[in-house]
C-alpha cells in the first residue's frame with residue numbers, strides 16, 4: 001500500500017522522537033513492501049519562531065491531505081509568556097478542530113518490567129489494561145461564549161455539545177470495547193450537568209446496538225477515585241473532553257510508564273493524528289535521552305487505526321516488548337539488570353527487530 | 355460560649371455518624387463549659403420521603419439561623435430514578451448555594467497506622483498532608499444557561515464566575531496556606547479556559563497581600579498526575595468547583611483513610627456546614643458498622659473554623675489519634691493487632707478521651 005504521512009516534530013524532544021517514529025515506519029514499509037512517503041511541517045513553538053503563528057496554513061493544508069499525521073510534542077518555557085492565541089498549544093487545539101479529530105484514544109497498559117516504577121502497589125496496578133476514549137473537539141474546550149463580561153467583572157466558558165458529537169464518540173467507544181474485553185464505563189457528572197444527562201441518555205440509546213458490550217455509568221469524581229484504587233477494574237472508559245483530559249492524565253501515571261504511552265486522535269474518516277502522551281520535556285531536549293517508545297507505539301496505533309495494518313501494528317508492538325525484555329531502556333526508566341542506552345540506540349534496536 | 359448547631363442526618367449511614375458527631379460535641383461542651391444546642395432537620399432522600407422535596411424550607415430557615423451545621427450524608431439507590439430536581443443531591447447543592455458556602459476545605463492526611471491500606475506505595479504517600487480549597491457555589495455547577503436547545507439537538511452548561519467569587523476563594527486559600535506550610539498551588543486550565551486565565555490573574559494580583567506564601571500555578575491535568583506520583587509535594591491547593599470535585603475525590607483515596615476524612619464548607623460569615631467526605635453507604639446503613647471518625651473530625655473543623663475553639667478542636671483530634679493508637683477501629687479498616695469494634699463503640703471510646 002501507499003500512504004502519505006505528515007510529520008509535525010514540534011518542540012523540545014519532539015524532533016528526536018519523531019525521527020524514531022519515522023525510522024520505525026520506514027522499517028515497516030521495507031519489511032511489508034509498503035510505500036510510505038513523509039513530509040515535515042512546523043507546529044507549536046517551532047512554528048511561532050518560523051512563521052509567527054503556532055499553526056501555519058501550510059501545516060493545516062498538508063495535514064488535510066495526509067493519510068495520517070505524526071506529532072512529536074508542542075510547548076516549552078520559551079513561549080509561555082505569549083498571549084493565549086499565540087501559544088504553542090493553540091497549534092494542537094487548532095489542528096484537532098480543523099481536522100475533526102473528535103476521538104482521542106489513550107490506552108494505558110501495565111508493563112510487567114516497569115511496575116516497580118509505578119506509584120501504586122504492585123497488587124493494585126498489575127494487570128491494568130485500559131483505554132480512555134476522550135471526546136476531543138467539543139465541550140468546554142471549544143464552546144462559545146468564552147469571554148470576559150461586564151468590564152472584566154465576570155467570565156464565562158461554555159460546555160456545549162451537539163447530539164451527533166456525543167453519538168459518534170459513544171459509537172467509537174462501543175466499537176473499541178467490542179474488540180477488547182467488552183466492558184464500557186461512561187463517565188459523566190449527570191447529578192449536576194445537563195450535558196451529562198444528555199450524554200447518559202445517548203449511551204442508553206446506543207447500547208441496544210451493541211448487545212455484546214456491558215455498559216455502566218460512573219460519576220467523574222467516583223471514576224477519579226477508582227482509577228487509583230482499582231485501575232484494573234476498567235476496560236474502556238468514554239467521557240467528554242475536559243473530564244477526559246484530567247482522567248487520561250491521571251491514568252497515564254498509574255503504571256510507571258508515562259514514557260511509553262501512545263495516543264491516537266481520529267476523525268470520521270479514520271485519518272488520525274498520533275502522538276506520544278508525554279510532553280516536550282525541554283529539560284532533556286537535544287540530548288538524545290528521550291524515550292522513543294511512546295512515539296513508536298503511536299506508530300503502531302497509526303498502522304492499525306488509519307491504515308488497517310493489523311499485522312504490521314502487532315509487529316511493532318512485539319519489537320518494543322522484545323527490546324524491553326532484552327533489558328534495553330533509556331534514562332527515564334530503571335530496569336533491573338538493564339542496559340541504559342540513548343534514545344537513538346533504543347530506536348535502532350527496535351528497528352532491528354522489525 | 356453558647357452555640358446553636360443544626361444537624362442534618364440525611365440518608366444511609368448519615369444518621370449513625372451524625373449521632374456520633376453530636377456525642378462528641380456534647381462531650382466538648384461538658385468539658386469546656388460551653389452550651390451547645392442541637393436541632394435536627396431533614397435533607398436529601400429522607401426529606402423527599404417526608405416532605406416531597408430534598409431541601410424543605412424549614413431546613414433552610416433553620417440552617418440560616420444556626421452557628422454551624424453538621425450533615426451526615428445524602429443519597430441512595432432508592433432515589434436514583436427520580437428526576438433531576440427531585441434528587442437527594444439537590445438538597446446538598448441547594449443548601450450550599452442558599453447559605454453561600456463558597457469555600458470547601460478538604461484536608462487529606464496520611465495516618466501512619468493506615469498507610470498499608472493505601473493504594474500507593476508507602477514511600478510515595480507517607481508524610482502527605484494537604485488541603486484542597488474548592489470553590490463551591492460557582493462555576494459549572496450553577497452557571498446559566500444549563501439547558502437543551504434546538505429540539506434536544508444541542509445542550510449547554512455554563513462555567514461562570516464573577517470576579518469577587520474568585521477573589522474570596524483565593525483569599526481563603528492564601529489564609530489557609532499562611533497557617534500551614536505556606537505553599538499554595540492554584541490549579542486551573544489556563545491554556546484553554548478564559549475563566550482559568552482570569553483565575554490566574556486574580557491569584558497573581560492577590561499574592562502581593564500574602565508575601566509569606568509561595569504560590570505557583572499548575573494545570574489541572576498535571577495536578578491530577580502529581581497527586582498520584584507525589585502527593586506530599588502539596589500543601590494547599592485552590593481550584594474551581596468542578597476541578598475541585600474531581601481532585602478532592604482523587605486525593606481522598608490516596609492515604610487509605612477515606613473513612614477518616616472530614617470537610618468544611620464555609621460562607622463569608624464563617625458559618626459552616628461540616629460533613630464527612632464518605633457517602634451514605636446504603637449497603638451498611640443501620641448495622642452500626644460505619645466509621646464515625648470522618649464525622650468526628652468534621653466536628654473538630656467546626657470547633658475551629660466556626661467557633662474559633664482551637665484548643666477544643668485539638669482535643670478532639672488528639673482523642674481520635676489516641677483511640678487509633680490503642681488499636682480500635684471499625685470494620686472498614688484493618689489495623690495490625692487491632693481491635694474491631696462497632697461504630698458506636700468507637701465513638702464512645704473517643705468521647706471517653708475528651
Ligand SMILES: CC(C)[C@H](C(=O)O)[C@@H](O)C(=O)O
Pocket residue numbers: 089092093245545546575
Ligand atoms: C496542551 C493542552 C491544550 C492539551 C489538552 O488539554 O487537550 C493537552 O493537555 C492534551 O491532553 O493533549
Ligand SMILES: CC(C)[C@H](C(=O)O)[C@@H](O)C(=O)O
Pocket residue numbers: 191192221443446447599
Ligand atoms: C453529590 C454531588 C452533587 C457533590 C458534588 O459534586 O459537589 C459531591 O460529589 C461532593 O463533592 O460533595
